[in-house]
Structure formats: C-alpha cells, structure tokens
Amino acid sequence: MDLSFRIAGEAGQGIQTIGELLVKTFSKMGLFVFSHQDYMSRIRGGNNFYQIRISERPIHSSQRSIDLLLALNMESIPLHRAHVKPKGMVLWDSSRSEEGQGEGSLGIPILRMARELGGEILGNIVATGALLGMLGFELEPFLEVVKGSFSEKGKEIAEKNERAAYAGYEYARRECLTCSFEVCSPKGEEKRLLGGNEAIGMGAVLSGVRFYSAYPMTPSTGILNYLASKAEEFGIIVEQAEDEIAAINMVIGASYGGVRAMTGSSGGGFALMVEGLSLSAATETPIVIAEVQRPGPATGLPTRTEQADLLFVLFAAHGEFPRVLFAPGSPEQALYLTNKAFHMSERYQVPAFILSDQYLADSLWTWPGIDEGKILYRDYRIREADGTYKRHRFTQDGVSPLAIPGIVEGLVVTDSDEHDEEGHITESAEIRKRMVEKRLMKLLHMREEMEGPTYLGHRSPKIVLVGWGSTLGVLMDTVETVNKKIPCGMLHFSEIWPFPVSKAQKAFEVLKGAIGIGVENNATGQFAWLLRAEAQIELPWKISKYDGRPFYSDELSEEVLAYARSI
Amino acid sequence: MQDPYNPAWCPGCGNFQIREALLMAMEKKGLRPNQIAIVSGIGQGAKMPHYISCNTFNGLHGRSLPVATALKAVNHKLVVIAEAGDGDIYGEGGNHLIHAMRRNPDISLFVHNNQIYGLTKGQASPTSVRDLKTKTQPFGLLSEPLNPLLLGVAMNASFVGRGFSGDVERLSELMVQAMDHKGFALLDILQPCVTFNRVNTFAWYKKRVYYLEDHDPFDRRSAFERAMEWGERIPLGVIYKAKRPTFEEGIPFLLKGPLVEQGFDLERVKEALLGKKEGPGG
Numbered sequence: 001m002d003l004s005f006r007i008a009g010e011a012g013q014g015i016q017t018i019g020e021l022l023v024k025t026f027s028k029m030g031l032f033v034f035s036h037q038d039y040m041s042r043i044r045g046g047n048n049f050y051q052i053r054i055s056e057r058p059i060h061s062s063q064r065s066i067d068l069l070l071a072l073n074m075e076s077i078p079l080h081r082a083h084v085k086p087k088g089m090v091l092w093d094s095s096r097s098e099e100g101q102g103e104g105s106l107g108i109p110i111l112r113m114a115r116e117l118g119g120e121i122l123g124n125i126v127a128t129g130a131l132l133g134m135l136g137f138e139l140e141p142f143l144e145v146v147k148g149s150f151s152e153k154g155k156e157i158a159e160k161n162e163r164a165a166y167a168g169y170e171y172a173r174r175e176c177l178t179c180s181f182e183v184c185s186p187k188g189e190e191k192r193l194l195g196g197n198e199a200i201g202m203g204a205v206l207s208g209v210r211f212y213s214a215y216p217m218t219p220s221t222g223i224l225n226y227l228a229s230k231a232e233e234f235g236i237i238v239e240q241a242e243d244e245i246a247a248i249n250m251v252i253g254a255s256y257g258g259v260r261a262m263t264g265s266s267g268g269g270f271a272l273m274v275e276g277l278s279l280s281a282a283t284e285t286p287i288v289i290a291e292v293q294r295p296g297p298a299t300g301l302p303t304r305t306e307q308a309d310l311l312f313v314l315f316a317a318h319g320e321f322p323r324v325l326f327a328p329g330s331p332e333q334a335l336y337l338t339n340k341a342f343h344m345s346e347r348y349q350v351p352a353f354i355l356s357d358q359y360l361a362d363s364l365w366t367w368p369g370i371d372e373g374k375i376l377y378r379d380y381r382i383r384e385a386d387g388t389y390k391r392h393r394f395t396q397d398g399v400s401p402l403a404i405p406g407i408v409e410g411l412v413v414t415d416s417d418e419h420d421e422e423g424h425i426t427e428s429a430e431i432r433k434r435m436v437e438k439r440l441m442k443l444l445h446m447r448e449e450m451e452g453p454t455y456l457g458h459r460s461p462k463i464v465l466v467g468w469g470s471t472l473g474v475l476m477d478t479v480e481t482v483n484k485k486i487p488c489g490m491l492h493f494s495e496i497w498p499f500p501v502s503k504a505q506k507a508f509e510v511l512k513g514a515i516g517i518g519v520e521n522n523a524t525g526q527f528a529w530l531l532r533a534e535a536q537i538e539l540p541w542k543i544s545k546y547d548g549r550p551f552y553s554d555e556l557s558e559e560v561l562a563y564a565r566s567i
Numbered sequence: 568m569q570d571p572y573n574p575a576w577c578p579g580c581g582n583f584q585i586r587e588a589l590l591m592a593m594e595k596k597g598l599r600p601n602q603i604a605i606v607s608g609i610g611q612g613a614k615m616p617h618y619i620s621c622n623t624f625n626g627l628h629g630r631s632l633p634v635a636t637a638l639k640a641v642n643h644k645l646v647v648i649a650e651a652g653d654g655d656i657y658g659e660g661g662n663h664l665i666h667a668m669r670r671n672p673d674i675s676l677f678v679h680n681n682q683i684y685g686l687t688k689g690q691a692s693p694t695s696v697r698d699l700k701t702k703t704q705p706f707g708l709l710s711e712p713l714n715p716l717l718l719g720v721a722m723n724a725s726f727v728g729r730g731f732s733g734d735v736e737r738l739s740e741l742m743v744q745a746m747d748h749k750g751f752a753l754l755d756i757l758q759p760c761v762t763f764n765r766v767n768t769f770a771w772y773k774k775r776v777y778y779l780e781d782h783d784p785f786d787r788r789s790a791f792e793r794a795m796e797w798g799e800r801i802p803l804g805v806i807y808k809a810k811r812p813t814f815e816e817g818i819p820f821l822l823k824g825p826l827v828e829q830g831f832d833l834e835r836v837k838e839a840l841l842g843k844k845e846g847p848g849g
C-alpha cells in the first residue's frame with residue numbers, strides 16, 4: 001500500500017487540524033507516514049494544502065500524484081484535480097455547491113452535517129471521518145485520537161466530536177460506491193512522528209541549551225515556539241528579541257556568561273546577524289544558529305522552500321575564521337546534528353549552523369525514537385582558574401580554556417577588536433598573525449569530526465544522484481523507483497563544513513563509470529560548486545528546482561529516467 | 568589589563584575622569600574585579616574596560632546592551648555595566664536602548680556623551696547640536712539632537728540620570744546609585760571631546776551644569792520638565808525613577824539561583840523529554 005492524500009482549502013479552514021488528526025490516526029494504526037505542508041503567506045483565504053503519504057513500509061517523501069483529494073472549498077478542485085490519479089477520488093463538500101463534480105468524486109454535505117451535529121466547527125471531524133470511510137479504514141483509531149484531543153474540553157464536546165467522526169465515516173461508506181482503495185492496517189506498534197523544527201528544538205534541549213533568543217520569521221518560528229513551550233520545565237531563558245541583531249548578540253552574551261545558547265531565523269533575519277557571527281568568531285564564543293531557508297532574495301516567498309542560502313551561510317561575515325555547518329536530511333538527522341552542532345561549537349569555540357528549510361521544517365516523518373547512545377554531551381567550560389587565566393591563550397590546537405566570568409577567580413576578558421592572549425585590544429602585527437593562525441588551526445581537528453556522504457542504491461550504478469540537506473528522503477525514494485529500470489544510486493551530504501574532502505573523494509571513487517547528477521532545490525547548483533571547489537569533483541548534469549516548491553519523488557524519478565533515456 | 572597609564576585617549580579627554588569615577592565607584596561598592604563585568608561597544612569611550620581590572624566583553628559598535636542583558640540573565644550575581652559612546656548607543660544601538668528600557672534588566676548603562684563621533688574623527692553624533700558643521704555635514708547637521716533623558720522618562724525607564732566628567736566625586740556617587748538601583752539605569756555622562764567638539768567644551772559645560780535639589784525623581788511630570796531643560800542651564804543628578812520588576816525577576820527558575828550555576832543533568836532531561844524508558848519509540 002502506498003497512498004497519498006491532499007487536504008486543500010483556504011487558510012483558516014482547518015487544513016492543518018485535519019492533517020494533524022490524520023497523521024496521528026495513521027501512526028496509531030502502525031503505518032509509516034510522511035507529510036508536508038504547502039501554504040501561502042496569509043492568515044485567511046488563498047489556497048493551502050497539507051499532504052500525507054502512508055504505507056506499511058518506510059517512506060521518506062511526498063508524491064506529486066495523489067489518490068485522494070479532500071477539497072474543503074470549491075476552488076481547490078480545479079487547482080488540484082490534475083494531480084489526482086486516474087483511479088483516485090475527490091472528496092468535496094456538497095453543501096457548498098449544487099453542481100456535481102462528475103466521475104471519481106464524492107460530494108458530502110460536510111458543513112450541513114456539522115451544523116446538524118452541533119456546529120460548523122465539527123466540519124473538520126466530519127471530513128476526516130469521511131476520508132477514512134472512503135479509504136475503507138477502521139474508524140476506531142481515529143475515535144481514539146479524537147477522544148485524546150478533546151478530552152480536556154469536557155465530555156460533552158468529546159462526544160459531539162466522536163459523533164461527527166462517525167457520521168462522516170458512515171456517510172462515505174454508504175455513498176462511495178466507486179471507492180476501491182486497497183488498504184491494510186498492520187496493527188503493529190504505534191509509530192512516532194517527528195517534525196523538522198521540533199527536532200531541532202529537541203536536539204537543543206538534549207544538548208543543554210539554556211538560552212534561546214530569536215525574532216519571529218517563517219519558517220523558523222516553530223523552533224522558538226517549541227523551546228518556549230519547554231522553557232519552564234528545562235530552565236531555558238527564551239527571549240523574543242527586538243531584532244535579529246539583538247538576538248545573536250544576546251546569544252553571544254549568554255554564552256560568554258557560561259551557558260549553551262542558540263538563535264534561529266530564516267535567510268533575511270540571518271542576514272542581519274552577520275556582524276554578530278563574526279563577533280562570535282573573534283571572541284571565540286560558541287553559539288549555534290539554525291537557519292531555516294525560504295526562497296529569496298529579500299522577502300522572497302515567505303512560506304515556501306528553497307536551498308539557496310548554502311553559500312551565503314558558508315561565507316557570511318567579514319574576516320577569515322572557522323565555522324561548522326550541518327544540513328540535516330530528515331527530522332531525525334536534525335535532532336542528532338543539532339546536538340553535534342552544540343558539541344562542536346563548544347569544543348572548538350566556533351559558531352555552528354543547522355541549515356534547514358521550510359520543506360524539512362514543516363514535514364513530519366515516522367521515526368523509530370531516539371537512540372540515546374547517539375547524544376553527545378561534554379561540558380567544555382572550566383569553573384576553576386586563578387589570576388593567571390588568559391581567555392585567548394595560545395595552545396597547540398588553537399583551543400584555549402573556556403572559563404566562566406564571575407565563577408572563576410581569574411578575569412575573563414575578550415574583545416571584538418584583535419586582542420592579545422589576555423583578551424585586550426592590540427595592534428601588534430606579530431600577535432595579530434598568531435591569533436589568525438590560532439583560530440584557523442582548529443579547522444584541522446574539526447574536519448576530522450565531519451562525516452562523509454551516505455551512499456544508498458545499486459552496487460554498480462550508472463547514475464548517481466548527488467544531494468544535500470532536506471532532499472535526502474526524496475533521493476531515497478527516487479533511487480528506489482529508478483533502480484527498477486536502471487542501476488541507480490545516491491550520495492547525500494548532511495555534514496557540509498569543514499568540508500569532509502577526503503571522505504567525499506573516497507565516496508566518489510566507488511562510483512567510477514557512473515554519471516553524477518546534482519539534485520538541488522536552487523537555481524545555480526550551489527553544492528555542485530562547493531564540491532568542485534573543495535574536492536575537485538565535477539557533476540556533469542544537474543536537476544534544479546527553484547519555484548519555491550519541494551521535489552516530489554515521482555516527479556524526480558520521471559525526470560531522472562527521461563535523462564537516462566536521452567544519453 | 569592594558570597599561571592603565573597609557574590609554575588610547577587624547578590628553579585632557581573626559582574619559583580619564585570617567586575612568587577615575589568608575590574606579591572610585593567600584594571601590595565604594597567594595598567589589599572585587601571578578602564580580603564585575605563590563606560590556607562595551609566600539610568608540611573611544613567604549614575602550615574603558617581595557618583600562619579597568621574586571622571581566623570584559625568588548626563587543627560590536629552599538630551592541631553592548633543585548634550582550635549585557637543576556638549576561639546578567641544567565642548570571643545575576645555579576646554586577647553588569649554597559650559602557651558606550653553617544654554614537655554607539657543613541658545611533659547604531661538606538662533600538663536596543665529602547666528595548667532595554669522596556670525589558671528593564673538589572674544593569675547600568677554609562678554613556679560617554681561627548682556629542683560627537685570621536686574615534687572616527689569628528690562626525691556629528693545623534694546628540695550633536697543642530698547646524699554643526701563637520702567634514703561630513705557640509706550644510707551643517709540637519710537633524711535635531713536626541714534627548715536621551717526625555718526618551719528615558721517617556722519610556723518609563725526605571726532609572727534616568729545625568730553626570731558630568733568634570734566632577735569625579737559626584738559622578739562616582741551617581742554611578743553607585745545607578746549600580747544600586749534594581750533595574751535598568753541609564754546614566755548619560757557629559758564629557759568634553761578636546762579634539763573634535765569645539766562647541767561643547769569643558770568650559771561650555773562647566774558654565775551650565777547644576778545639581779538637582781529638592782527634586783523627587785518618582786514625580787514623572789517634574790522629571791519631564793527637568794529632562795527638557797537644556798541650554799543655559801543643564802541639570803545633573805537622578806532625573807527619574809520608576810518602581811518596576813526587573814527582567815530577571817520575571818523568569819521563575821532564576822529564583823533557584825544564577826542559571827549558570829544550575830547545572831545540566833542529561834539523564835534527567837532525557838527522561839523528562841523522551842519519557843520513561845520504554846525502549847525506542849517510548
């Protein structure tokens with residue numbers, strides 16, 4: 001079984017509510033789920049959708065073609081109908097229009113039924129029940145989810161919602177004579193879900209973050225919300241700053257003060273943080289920055305996705321200094337790499353980035369739960385140092401002891417100006433030269449800690465898809481499809497900087513004789529550029545997408561196959 | 568510490584007296600060097616912490632307040648002072664100043680206000696007089712000066728005062744009051760720039776400044792009046808005070824002690840975040 005559904009309608013109609021109820025229900029059934037969201041930068045109106053894919057096997061991406069469209073308004077039907085598979089169905093609200101929608105559709109008077117059952121607010125539940133009925137799933141798991149979601153609001157409300165679910169379900173069972181979906185519910189263990197922003201937040205909490213400051217900006221705001229919801233329980237100061245400049249400077253102040261600190265934004269907000277980034281480098285103050293990309297330039301497409309900030313984040317800020325950059329490919333990777341970012345940032349006293357994007361931020365993946373053994377934690381700060389302490393002491397590996405002001409006896413002095421070992425301003429040419437070398441020296445060990453790319457696919461591939469960051473799942477599912485026709489594999493990078501040069505070169509050696517295709521959610525092939533510059537590896541072909549939408553694996557498979565046929 | 572007897576200041580600069588006053592204030596408060604942290608921006612005045620023995624974060628131009636706010640929040644046992652120039656804090660960092668007044672962290676801000684950009688050699692600052700001619704203001708300065716005290720009173724900042732570098736003893740008194748105050752304290756310090764400000768000279772200030780007497784700083788109306796006074800007579804002292812909760816007081820878990828001393832127990836966090844041991848997915 002491999003089914004995809006799209007819930008479409010206006011902003012404010014409850015698309016997200018329905019989507020979340022459904023993913024919870026399918027997870028309860030023990031199914032693997034993948035979901036992503038496509039929405040406009042507005043509060044009401046427009047056309048948004050929530051897409052869900054389910055299977056009894058692991059799945060990692062969305063499909064362009066869908067089996068079922070749930071249209072919450074009439075405008076959604078012409079907009080999305082072309083993507084409904086020939087045997088698929090459109091479920092629509094017949095209380096909104098008299099006109100039939102022809103073959104392959106089922107009209108249910110959602111709003112009218114909701115009103116009769118106690119109010120329009122129940123429409124979402126009626127619709128969800130109907131969708132499950134059309135598919136032929138059992139209703140029980142959904143009733144449990146409904147019970148769980150509304151139990152706090154009192155028995156009466158919970159019961160009303162259960163009745164609405166039942167009514168929608170029964171209506172669809174009765175009326176949908178042409179529905180012939182093959183479904184299975186494995187009755188396996190309930191599955192867990194993890195979203196991209198939530199994963200970054202969880203990774204931060206597990207790494208001991210104690211200070212988070214940010215200025216709201218889609219699609220990064222979910223991290224701010226998540227950490228705010230955990231602030232009290234885990235003792236995290238969460239402060240909405242007056243702007244991104246304040247946010248990064250606060251984070252640097254908190255880290256100088258002795259706690260782990262993080263900020264997050266999207267490209268435009270991060271652009272404002274750039275001077276702060278170099279402050280973190282100059283003062284060797286560890287900080288973690290989550291940059292959740294959306295298409296630019298400028299305000300771009302605020303709620304959409306792109307991978308176009310890679311080189312910006314890599315080269316942002318004046319001066320020369322080391323930094324760490326991770327680009328997770330899944331929520332699970334986002335969790336562990338956020339943890340690794342904190343670890344490396346503190347160990348080497350450098351800024352570390354998590355580069356995500358709207359697609360990953362707003363996607364939900366089924367995940368097996370945490371592997372606790374993978375969480376790195378070591379406190380690198382020192383709490384004892386006497387009056388001889390020097391914040392920027394020259395050492396063998398360039399890393400000086402990191403003491404906490406006020407806790408140690410010695411003074412902790414640092415400066416954004418070039419400084420001497422003590423941290424005081426200097427213009428000495430000799431000290432300047434040594435300080436530059438001290439900072440850059442860290443790259444040596446940092447690079448060793450970076451993992452190379454992951455290879456998946458055929459043993460002797462003809463075609464290898466090369467990607468990074470949020471396209472991991474799309475590449476995985478594409479390779480599986482393409483492999484049925486021609487030998488295909490994929491190389492995916494999620495640990496980007498310091499670039500793991502020799503590991504990358506080694507990985508590409510295995511692929512001798514294969515054609516590499518760079519797959520990037522941007523126009524210019526930024527990662528391909530990096531690969532050429534750092535590892536002297538050329539990718540002869542590229543597939544780019546820069547319309548603000550993510551890749552779909554069925555669409556990408558077709559494109560790869562078409563290319564394969566053409567050579 | 569850098570050689571305190573050879574700071575990068577011009578002979579006769581008001582910064583020398585501000586430094587003396589600060590040392591005196593620290594002594595009056597009986598503070599050891601490691602109990603204090605000075606956070607500063609960039610400018611001649613902002614070089615101050617290099618010539619004082621204390622914890623130092625000399626950050627970016629205009630950005631001392633966010634750093635100082637967060638530092639105090641994670642370790643409220645530290646006495647945190649921000650040192651800034653008038654260009655630094657009223658220009659580049661103006662937004663942070665407004666929001667620091669709103670947040671009310673328990674820190675003091677000492678502004679070295681010489682009504683000019685010193686370090687970058689004589690451009691107009693936000694507090695320079697209108698029509699001031701400089702190399703970069705060919706038609707004279709076309710903007711009105713910012714009145715930091717009036718801004719402070721309007722923002723209901725919890726402590727607003729003014730000092731003068733020409734009176735070290737009373738300046739140090741004002742610094743002590745600012746440090747003793749629970750909440751954000753703005754102390755604007757008038758300071759001659761002997762090299763670039765030919766208008767607001769030592770004699771110019773000396774002739775005009777006077778200390779407020781019989782002024783109730785909690786009386787906001789009269790504070791507005793005093794804050795507006797600028798010209799023939801310039802008031803010194805604590806202009807305005809408001810009783811307000813501090814930023815740190817609003818963070819419940821800081822009651823347990825400074826955040827930096829609270830430790831991190833990975834096992835406890837794992838259990839609380841991921842639930843009891845149920846194996847993977849539990």
Ligand SMILES: Cc1ncc(C[n+]2csc(CCOP(=O)(O)OP(=O)(O)O)c2C)c(N)n1
Pocket residue numbers: 609610611612613628651652653654655656679681683684685686687692
């Ligand atoms: C982002 C940034 N912009 C500009 C500068 C250059 N700059 C350094 S200090 C300064 C102004 C100095 O004036 P003020 O803050 O009044 O300090 P003063 O030297 O008068 O004490 C400027 C413009 C800088 N360091 N950083």
Ligand SMILES: [Mg+2]
Pocket residue numbers: 610652653654679680681682683684685692
């Ligand atoms: Mg100045």
